[in-house]
Amino acid sequence: DVKVQTAALRAVGNIVTGNDDQTQHVLDCSALSHFPALLMHNKEKINKEAVWFLSNITAGNQQQVQAVIDHGLIGLIINHLDKGEFQTQKEAAWAVSNLTISGNPNQVSNL
Numbered sequence: 001d002v003k004v005q006t007a008a009l010r011a012v013g014n015i016v017t018g019n020d021d022q023t024q025h026v027l028d029c030s031a032l033s034h035f036p037a038l039l040m041h042n043k044e045k046i047n048k049e050a051v052w053f054l055s056n057i058t059a060g061n062q063q064q065v066q067a068v069i070d071h072g073l074i075g076l077i078i079n080h081l082d083k084g085e086f087q088t089q090k091e092a093a094w095a096v097s098n099l100t101i102s103g104n105p106n107q108v109s110n111l
Contacts, residue, residue, distance in 0.1 A: 002043050009038070009049035016056040023060045032057075032071040039076040048088040051080050055095035058102060065103045074099075074110050 012031065016023045038050035054077060057064050068074065081092035100108050 013053040044085050051091040058095045059098040
């Protein structure tokens with residue numbers, strides 16, 4: 001159900017807006033393994049929430065940025081930057097911007 005998925009994404013997404021330890025706890029629960037499917041969902045609202053969630057991860061530390069890279073999510077974020085609806089594109093732009101600030105040069109080269 002889209003309403004439940006959206007609410008769950010928002011709830012867990014609010015946790016990753018916290019400090020690095022809170023974000024890491026969510027990552028340690030294998031949250032990122034669900035994101036390929038969420039980023040390819042046919043409902044744009046799910047896409048937007050998923051990209052918003054990831055923008056908060058890419059604002060974290062370099063280990064957290066690396067987790068997004070290691071899960072193969074950068075290309076999916078870029079796809080939303082290119083082809084998503086405007087609100088999703090804005091979240092994707094934040095995710096990319098945050099990665100350029102938080103990531104190291106090697107991580108940024110993944111863009």
